[in-house]
Amino acid sequence: MNNIIFDFIGGKTGDWKVLKTTTLIGDSLPNVTHIDKMQSSFINRFEGTWSLKGVISSLRYTEKEENEKLKAKQPDLGRKKATYAAFIPIKKNEAWWNLAQDERRKIMENQSKHIQHGMKYLPAIARQLFHSRDIDEPFDFLTWFEFAPEDEPAFNELLGIMRQSEEWKYVEREIDIRMVRM
Numbered sequence: 001m002n003n004i005i006f007d008f009i010g011g012k013t014g015d016w017k018v019l020k021t022t023t024l025i026g027d028s029l030p031n032v033t034h035i036d037k038m039q040s041s042f043i044n045r046f047e048g049t050w051s052l053k054g055v056i057s058s059l060r061y062t063e064k065e066e067n068e069k070l071k072a073k074q075p076d077l078g079r080k081k082a083t084y085a086a087f088i089p090i091k092k093n094e095a096w097w098n099l100a101q102d103e104r105r106k107i108m109e110n111q112s113k114h115i116q117h118g119m120k121y122l123p124a125i126a127r128q129l130f131h132s133r134d135i136d137e138p139f140d141f142l143t144w145f146e147f148a149p150e151d152e153p154a155f156n157e158l159l160g161i162m163r164q165s166e167e168w169k170y171v172e173r174e175i176d177i178r179m180v181r182m
């Protein structure tokens with residue numbers, strides 16, 4: 001799946017119906033009622049309000065042992081019971097990008113425990129990270145999560161922890177869009 005470009009299209013139609021949009025920091029996006037997630041090469045005609053592109057890329061910070069634990073625990077997207085989804089585009093600031101890779105890993109994991117905390121919410125939450133920074137997009141990351149309606153409180157709890165973390169001090173734009181599968 002590496003290097004395949006995906007489009008997240010916000011508009012009036014799509015597989016996912018928007019329930020709520022919250023702009024946490026930075027500029028918002030125009031409101032839409034539906035979102036479609038598809039491989040860019042499959043799009044023949046763009047009819048949406050906006051489109052955000054991202055690629056599934058290689059890991060930057062995850063260490064071997066963490067990766068093995070993740071692989072054992074993380075579910076695939078598209079589970080029947082996971083009828084809720086969250087699409088959260090994120091942009092980090094210049095201070096973050098000016099750090100060296102090892103400094104960023106320290107903030108993300110030693111100080112913020114992103115992976116350690118996140119792991120506790122698997123397999124309830126299925127996730128996929130898309131990278132956008134290197135393809136000249138408005139956000140650095142597009143994050144996508146799927147879960148059953150009864151696991152929404154747990155997902156919100158995890159987000160609460162993350163948004164209090166050192167890592168999130170570097171977030172300058174974040175929009176949280178919640179959806180239900182049509």
Ligand code: HEM
Binds near residue numbers: 117122129141159
């Ligand atoms: C559900 C449990 C979660 C797990 C297991 C998890 C795990 C991970 C891992 C392993 C990485 C590092 C990828 C790499 O090595 O490059 C990562 C990156 C990231 N995650 Fe999570 N995560 C979770 C939830 C979240 C949530 C709720 C958010 C909030 C939107 C989030 C946002 C991000 C972002 C933006 C990155 C990229 C960070 C960067 O490269 O600077 N994650 N996550």
